[in-house]
Structures are given as structure tokens and as C-alpha cells.
Amino acid sequence: MTRVVFLLVPGLHLLDLSGPAQVYSSAADLGLGYELRYVGEHADVPSAQGVMLRAEPELPSLCPADLVLVPGWRSPRLAGTGVLTDATLAWLREHHAAGGTVASVCSGADVLGRAGLLDGRRCTTHHELQDELERRYPHASVVRDVLYVVDDRVVTSAGIASGIDLALHLVTTRHGPTAAAAIARTMVVYARRNGGEHQASVLLRHRSHVNEAVHRIQDIIETRMTDRLSLAELARLSGCSERTVTRLFTRATGMTPLRYQQALRVERAEHLIGHGTTVESAARMVGFEDARMLRRLRSRPGYASATPRS
Structure with a gap:
């Protein structure tokens, strides 16, 4: 059973979370062996759209097959937003160092940057945040105006709906395009958008x-x-x-x-x-x-x- 662990940051966008969550929930319904977990530094996590979410306040132990995904939050700027403790950032860093995959949607890339996971890697984020991401992490290579970027088990995607494309890509990588197409049909979306496409x-x-x-x-x-x-x-x-x-x-x-x-x-x-x-x-x-x-x-x-x- 592969765990998909969503790290919930206060003010997160619901679609940043629900898009990938629906992909993996549908994958679980198809018998592909996924368990979804929702964790955060606080049990109650407000969303940008006003819905209050519940999270597990304790970070789980992970294995290399698990995926940690950070949805983005309302963020006209990155500096001073999406604050997390050093312990949480170390948890992300250690998971990647042990062979695990970490992913982000939109401003969630900033969390990966603070964990030191963007240095020396290609990455992307929402087009309105690309300049700031580049300034904050000068050792990263920010790829502009693409849907998602994969670099050494660090997967970053653009804003909002691109999280669905990211998740479908990861499903395709592990289970093949037929599985991704079946999930997309269930979700009433088209099966695939390549990461480099506008x-x-x-x-x-x-x-x-x-x-x-x-x-x-x-x-x-x-x-x-x-x-x-x-x-x-x-x-x-x-x-x-x-x-x-x-x-x-x-x-x-x-x-x-x-x-x-x-x-x-x-x-x-x-x-x-x-x-x-x-x-x-x-x-x-x-x-x-x-x-x-x-x-x-x-x-x-x-x-x-x-x-x-x-």
C-alpha cells in the first residue's frame, strides 16, 4: 500500500488539494493500492475558500514508495506565507534523502525550497510567482510557463488545476497510460497534458x-x-x-x-x-x-x- 501524504498549510487552495486527492482516490478505487493521509502542524486547517479541514497533527514515518504532496495556498507573494517549522521541513528533506518522492502544487514549491530540495534542480510554480521563486532560490532553475517539472523525485507544478496533471503523470509513470486514462475518464477530464505544454x-x-x-x-x-x-x-x-x-x-x-x-x-x-x-x-x-x-x-x-x- 503506497501512502500519498498531503501536507496541509493554512490558507491552502481547495483545488490544489482536491485535484490530486481525487486522482489518487480514484486510483485506490481501481485497486492500485493507495492510502491517502492528510497531515499538518495543526489539527484544524483553514482553506482559502473558507472550508475548515482536519489534519493529523503528527507527521508519519514514511517509506521510499510513499509520496508527500504540498498543495499551494493563497499567496500574492511567497515571503512570510506558508510558514512551517524546521522539524516539518526536515521531515520532507529526510523523506527525499531516503529515496521518496516529494511534490508541490503552485506556491507549495516554496516549502520544497525552504527544505533545500530545489537547489540544483529544475522546478516551476504558478506564473505569477515564478519571479519571486527565482529570487528566493537562486540555485534552483525555474522553468517558466509549463505545467509541471520532474527532477530527481522532486515534482513541482503550476497553479490550481495543474495538480491534476501532475498526479496523472505520476500515475502514468507508475502504472502506465491506460490506468491514467481510466482515472481521467472517471473524473471527466482528459487523460494527459505533458508537463512542457502551455x-x-x-x-x-x-x-x-x-x-x-x-x-x-x-x-x-x-x-x-x-x-x-x-x-x-x-x-x-x-x-x-x-x-x-x-x-x-x-x-x-x-x-x-x-x-x-x-x-x-x-x-x-x-x-x-x-x-x-x-x-x-x-x-x-x-x-x-x-x-x-x-x-x-x-x-x-x-x-x-x-x-x-x-
Whole structure:
């Protein structure tokens, strides 16, 4: 039985807590072997939304398989907020040193920083807190505007709903994408958002299936979105025949691997164009040889977006 221990800080955001808690509660319902615990320095913990929570006031002994997760709290700034004792910070530090995993949502990254767990590691937090986190922990490498970052069993995520993405990623790492997809369906959310994505609507629309082979192919395409990927190479990398790749992928996603890659490229290009990049530059940045193909795809049904055409 793996324990997921939530460290409750006064003023915590309910969704920072309830999102990951629901993921692991659903995982337990599926028989994946999780026990949820809620601990804090005080038995009564007020939330930012006014709901009073109850916590175990004694910190448990942990084993390396256990996860400690720190939800964020209402924090226009980090300095002077989320105060915890040195004993609690040492408990976090010792758990990681013994081989355990620690994670945070939003401002919870500051707790990991105070425990010394961000030094020399990549991390992230809510976009409104990134500058302050960087100033407070100059030996950390703050990755901006991503959903979550994993570095040597220290897992940090952005604000609020990204805690769900973090938890689903950890479930995927331990149990595979099929388990994560089943949990996401139970929660009525899409199965996966990759940590490095800002907003991945194409990925989300086509990740709600449970075919692990197709998930692997999608991982390849997403990682190498700008490369020329032949069907033969996808087949080799995924360990399937070309015919099987096409059949499984189309059945699971409703599109061919090439169309999926094009949709990802167009979506990324739309984002770049919406932030001031020219169509020509955006086309080259996402892997098109020139802007003609991008313009053609942007005009087709199924590739359209709300971004004004240029």
C-alpha cells in the first residue's frame, strides 16, 4: 500500500488539494493500492475558500514508495506565507534523502525550497510567482510557463488545476497510460497534458483513449513534432507494423499519424502567431518548410482556431 501524504498549510487552495486527492482516490478505487493521509502542524486547517479541514497533527514515518504532496495556498507573494517549522521541513528533506518522492502544487514549491530540495534542480510554480521563486532560490532553475517539472523525485507544478496533471503523470509513470486514462475518464477530464505544454487542446482531445501502443506513438510524435516522421520510422520506434500503426492510431484518435502531427504543428503555430510571430516564422519554427502548407491547413475544417488569420 503506497501512502500519498498531503501536507496541509493554512490558507491552502481547495483545488490544489482536491485535484490530486481525487486522482489518487480514484486510483485506490481501481485497486492500485493507495492510502491517502492528510497531515499538518495543526489539527484544524483553514482553506482559502473558507472550508475548515482536519489534519493529523503528527507527521508519519514514511517509506521510499510513499509520496508527500504540498498543495499551494493563497499567496500574492511567497515571503512570510506558508510558514512551517524546521522539524516539518526536515521531515520532507529526510523523506527525499531516503529515496521518496516529494511534490508541490503552485506556491507549495516554496516549502520544497525552504527544505533545500530545489537547489540544483529544475522546478516551476504558478506564473505569477515564478519571479519571486527565482529570487528566493537562486540555485534552483525555474522553468517558466509549463505545467509541471520532474527532477530527481522532486515534482513541482503550476497553479490550481495543474495538480491534476501532475498526479496523472505520476500515475502514468507508475502504472502506465491506460490506468491514467481510466482515472481521467472517471473524473471527466482528459487523460494527459505533458508537463512542457502551455495548453495542448489537440493532445487533450485525442488522449482520452486507452490504447497504450497509440499513447506511445503519440509520445513520439509530440516529442518530435518538428521532425519528418515516416510511417516506417513510427512503426520501428513503436514496435508495430506500418499497417498496425495506421489501423490502431486511426481507430483510437480518428486521424492518421500525419494528420495528428500536422494538427499539433498548426496549434503550436497558432499560439506563436497569437503572440506576435509572423506566419512565415511560425511555420518554420513548427517544422513546415514554408508558410504555404501552414496557410492551407489553417483554412481547412478541423484545423481552425480562434486565432485571427494573418
